Amino acid sequence: xxxxxxxxxxxxxxxxxxxxxxxxxxxxxxxxxxxxxxxxxxxxxxxxxxxxxxxxxxxxxxxxxxxxxxxxxxxxxxxxxxxxxxxxxxxxxxxxxxxxxxxxxxxxxxxxxxxxxxxxxxxxxxxxxxxxxxxxxxxxxxxxxxxxxxxxxxxxxxxxxxxxxxxxxxxxxxxxxxxxxxxxxxxxxxxxxxxxxxxxxxxxxxxxxxxxxxxxxxxxxxxxxxxxxxxxxxxxxxxxxxxxxxxxxxxxxxxxxxxxxxxxxxxxxxxxxxxxxxxxxxxxxxxxxxxxxxxxxxxxxxxxxxxxxxxxxxxxxxxxxxxxxxxxxxxx
Amino acid sequence: xxxxxxxxxxxxxxxxxxxxxxxxxxxxxxxxxxxxxxxxxxxxxxxxxxxxxxxxxxxxxxxxxxxxxxxxxxxxxxxxxxxxxxxxxxxxxxxxxxxxxxxxxxxxxxxxxxxxxxxxxxxxxxxxxxxxxxxxxxxxxxxxxxxxxxxxxxxxxxxxxxxxxxxxxxxxxxxxxxxxxxxxxxxxxxxxxxxxxxxxxxxxxxxxxxxxxxxxxxxxxxxxxxxxxxxxxxxxxxxxxxxxxxxxxxxxxxxxxxxxxxxxxxxxxxxxxxxxxxxx
Numbered sequence: 001x002x003x004x005x006x007x008x009x010x011x012x013x014x015x016x017x018x019x020x021x022x023x024x025x026x027x028x029x030x031x032x033x034x035x036x037x038x039x040x041x042x043x044x045x046x047x048x049x050x051x052x053x054x055x056x057x058x059x060x061x062x063x064x065x066x067x068x069x070x071x072x073x074x075x076x077x078x079x080x081x082x083x084x085x086x087x088x089x090x091x092x093x094x095x096x097x098x099x100x101x102x103x104x105x106x107x108x109x110x111x112x113x114x115x116x117x118x119x120x121x122x123x124x125x126x127x128x129x130x131x132x133x134x135x136x137x138x139x140x141x142x143x144x145x146x147x148x149x150x151x152x153x154x155x156x157x158x159x160x161x162x163x164x165x166x167x168x169x170x171x172x173x174x175x176x177x178x179x180x181x182x183x184x185x186x187x188x189x190x191x192x193x194x195x196x197x198x199x200x201x202x203x204x205x206x207x208x209x210x211x212x213x214x215x216x217x218x219x220x221x222x223x224x225x226x227x228x229x230x231x232x233x234x235x236x237x238x239x240x241x242x243x244x245x246x247x248x249x250x251x252x253x254x255x256x257x258x259x260x261x262x263x264x265x266x267x268x269x270x271x272x273x274x275x276x277x278x279x280x281x282x283x284x285x286x287x288x289x290x291x292x293x294x295x296x297x298x299x300x301x302x303x304x305x306x307x308x309x310x311x312x313x314x315x316x317x318x319x320x321x322x323x324x325x326x327x328x329x330x331x332x
Numbered sequence: 333x334x335x336x337x338x339x340x341x342x343x344x345x346x347x348x349x350x351x352x353x354x355x356x357x358x359x360x361x362x363x364x365x366x367x368x369x370x371x372x373x374x375x376x377x378x379x380x381x382x383x384x385x386x387x388x389x390x391x392x393x394x395x396x397x398x399x400x401x402x403x404x405x406x407x408x409x410x411x412x413x414x415x416x417x418x419x420x421x422x423x424x425x426x427x428x429x430x431x432x433x434x435x436x437x438x439x440x441x442x443x444x445x446x447x448x449x450x451x452x453x454x455x456x457x458x459x460x461x462x463x464x465x466x467x468x469x470x471x472x473x474x475x476x477x478x479x480x481x482x483x484x485x486x487x488x489x490x491x492x493x494x495x496x497x498x499x500x501x502x503x504x505x506x507x508x509x510x511x512x513x514x515x516x517x518x519x520x521x522x523x524x525x526x527x528x529x530x531x532x533x534x535x536x537x538x539x540x541x542x543x544x545x546x547x548x549x550x551x552x553x554x555x556x557x558x559x560x561x562x563x564x565x566x567x568x569x570x571x572x573x574x575x576x577x578x579x580x581x582x583x584x585x586x587x588x589x590x591x592x593x594x595x596x597x598x599x600x601x602x603x604x605x606x607x608x609x610x611x612x
Contacts, residue, residue, distance in 0.1 A: 058420050070455070077456060155541070155588045166365075262448065314448055
């Protein structure tokens with residue numbers, strides 16, 4: 001594009017850019033000027049930073065009070081033997097962490113938490129991309145259709161979880177009844193493996209709409225000429241979408257993938273409502289285990305250590321993702 | 333070839349049809365269970381429709397549970413949290429978008445990073461703090477927590493919405509002699525109305541669906557929300573078959589009917605908000 005513009009046009013546009021920059025500079029200045037006026041009027045020091053801090057204060061203080069401070073307190077508690085049965089908790093080093101990795105059921109919860117987040121995300125990206133392609137087509141009652149697709153995301157997770165418990169229930173559930181027509185007999189919620197499959201499916205059901213709508217927003221940025229050009233070149237539907245459209249929305253898919261993995265590592269409502277971590281501890285996840293340790297087992301030290309492990313996983317995913325992005329940016 | 337084009341025309345409808353069935357049936361099933369007579373709920377084979385819906389289940393839910401209290405608490409909780417979070421996020425976002433100063437970028441990053449702290453990694457100290465302050469089992473305490481957790485995402489979206497307003501409008505207002513409060517009130521707020529509606533809706537839905545905080549911090553119907561009420565019923569009888577699914581479905585229906593209405597009427601705004609964060 002830039003190559004085809006004439007030098008004159010290029011000059012003109014750079015002049016325009018300079019003018020915009022100048023006016024932006026001025027405008028920034030005049031916002032400051034207006035602020036200074038108000039502050040003078042409010043009998044406060046004519047300090048621009050001060051107003052910013054005053055406006056920020058409520059949000060920042062609330063976050064520090066309900067999130068940052070308690071987080072550091074949790075980090076400390078994870079190194080103590082704090083529990084409802086210990087009068088004077090004391091420092092125990094990594095004892096809680098060692099106990100968690102030594103215990104087969106908390107180890108399996110750790111593994112399933114990661115499996116749950118990764119498998120769910122992979123399925124959601126594939127299905128979400130497909131659904132976005134379908135929603136991008138023109139069809140009648142599109143508004144109503146989109147509202148219907150949005151529902152799984154919008155209804156409470158605890159409601160859909162309990163709903164799915166009965167949909168997968170042996171005998172009376174919709175899914176076993178439907179599969180029985182085809183001679184398939186699966187004990188969904190009583191078999192450890194199929195229970196894991198069932199909670200992942202319920203979770204995917206809930207999360208696909210969000211991905212689909214984000215990808216759809218990305219698709220709407222793909223110019224019509226591109227489809228036209230692909231058609232002229234003889235590319236079929238599959239080739240057009242897999243080789244041209246998919247690479248274009250790839251950045252969105254990667255961002256969503258990272259976000260969904262981080263988000264779903266913290267999954268709680270779905271497990272609580274659908275299986276309670278069972279059968280046995282097949283579908284147990286770290287957040288629910290940490291909750292049970294804290295408010296049923298009253299073992300605060302161990303619960304805090306579980307929560308910190310959860311945080312470290314989130315941190316690791318975030319750091320790895322950020323590193324990848326940096327490299328991709330440099331390469332491109 | 334002809335078969336292929338025909339497939340191409342019908343394909344999307346078949347695909348969409350499958351999605352609509354898969355997405356719609358669970359919601360339909362929950363709603364249906366709430367209007368079935370109790371003996372038909374969880375029958376085998378499952379009842380798929382009824383010609384004689386009954387409100388019997390809702391009546392029993394209101395008699396046997398403080399469902400009215402739960403509903404009131406859920407409404408107060410979700411409305412207040414959505415309102416407080418949007419207002420606080422607006423002030424913070426205005427600073428980040430317009431009053432940038434040295435260090436404001438770092439503060440914004442700090443605010444956004446607090447999103448990565450898992451809820452469970454803050455709960456035990458919060459509970460101890462709340463116990464000291466007498467905030468356990470109060471609506472005020474719950475609203476404070478929910479507003480707080482909603483703030484980072486709301487700020488993130490709000491900054492991008494504020495940046496879409498041309499800054500010249502604010503400057504013109506200052507030049508005309510308006511002060512800061514007047515400019516915000518007369519120029520910025522009217523332009524931000526659609527953004528406020530979108531963010532209020534998103535936060536209302538999130539807070540309405542919130543289970544974790546009320547589950548931990550509520551102990552009586554003074555602050556129990558519908559989500560906690562629902563979990564409470566499942567724990568009454570622990571035998572799988574004796575769980576009162578009929579009462580559960582009444583509460584569940586109570587929870588999802590307002591959401592269905594909101595989503596149907598306001599889907600355009602909700603989708604705009606959902607996608608604004610990821611595509612910016």
